[in-house]
Amino acid sequence: MLRVAPDAREAARDEQAVRRVARGVLTSAGHPATAATGPALMAAAFAAQHGGAVEPTGSRLISSPGPPLALEPAEPGPAHSRSVARALAARPAGADASAGSRPTGWLPSERAALARSAARLGDAWPQLLAELRVCVAQVVLLEGRAIDGFTDFATHGAVYLNRARLGTSPLGLPGPVRLAEALVHEGTHTRCNAAQLGSPFVTPAAGGADLVRTPLRADPRPVTGLFQQAVVLVRCAELYRRLLRDQETDLGVLADRRQKLVDGARQALATLREHGGLLTEHGLAVLDQCEGLLRPSGV
Structure with missing residues (x-):
């Protein structure tokens, strides 16, 4: 059940429901045992549901057993690339066909910027940061002009943000604030996607x-x-x-x-x-x- 005011406990209940559905899909497809968690679990379920190959536990997208880490800078894997391809295909008619986007790795300075922005968000709105830590396991960095940010239920728990959003905007919006807004924006989509599955x-x-x-x-x-x-x-x-x-x-x-x-x-x-x-x-x-x-x- 979604509330506009952030609620980490409600978010946790909805995320548990999403995981149950994903594991049910995998069991029905003959993959009942998996060490996948977070976005990796959803990517495996999506692949199984659509007749694709379920990636092995050794994939970079697959995390170790146990709860996924929260708001982790993610190194790109094949499932992330497939999510970006779907987002590119969904752009409106007339979008610049020459503009592309792809997932990319994080520089140490960018990892530090993400940590500072999350801290800034926590100072301003600790309840929302607590909710995001339940909903968002991975932050995937994009480079290229085509996409500013998005979420994809096939890798639910990952949010995708353009590298440009870590820096000051052309209108002078400071990088930490801009990134905090991006986390709230894409994290709220993630929260909505989980909540609407059951309600x-x-x-x-x-x-x-x-x-x-x-x-x-x-x-x-x-x-x-x-x-x-x-x-x-x-x-x-x-x-x-x-x-x-x-x-x-x-x-x-x-x-x-x-x-x-x-x-x-x-x-x-x-x-x-x-x-x-x-x-x-x-x-x-x-x-x-x-x-x-x-x-x-x-x-």
Whole structure:
């Protein structure tokens, strides 16, 4: 069950449910014993479900038995590359065909930057960092202009971030803040993907509904995609409200970024209200929570 306010315990329950489903898929496909955890488990289940080869335990994507480490910089493996290929194929029509992206290794300075950004996020919003540590096992670094960031349920538990997001933005947004936002953004998609597996946000009728315009994509998207965008935007706006409360410098650029996120969130929520009949009781409850956080007393 998803709440807009982060909840590590609820996240853990949903992640356990995802793992049960993945192991059930592997058992049905004749692979009941596996040392895979985190994204490796999901990659193995996805491969088994789609008739592909289940990677051996020795693969770089496979971690040792036991709980996966949280927010770990991941060295790229074959399953990561396949996830990136799917993301490239899903780009909207008209995207620059010459622009590519691929997973790449982390430099020591980039690993340190990730650790600093996570600490900054923990200072501003410790509950959200705790939730991310439940949901996100791996952070995969991308190079190339095509993709800023994404998640893929086939490697659920991994988030993919462009290397550029570790540095200062063209508008002057500091690298640690920019990376913290990216972690919240992609980590929230991960959280939504797990929560909707057991308690969907939209009704079956939404599958046949018209596509809608969204704040974060140029191409029209399904209602379920807009729903996730709304939760992402509201959480990111709340992150900046907290950063502005504690930050002593760069207030202007942080305030501008926050306002852009608030405007996008309000646009998404208004469109969702227009299609409220396609939301489940769970989805409507989350929509109410999003609107509550965006009221003047909140964001």
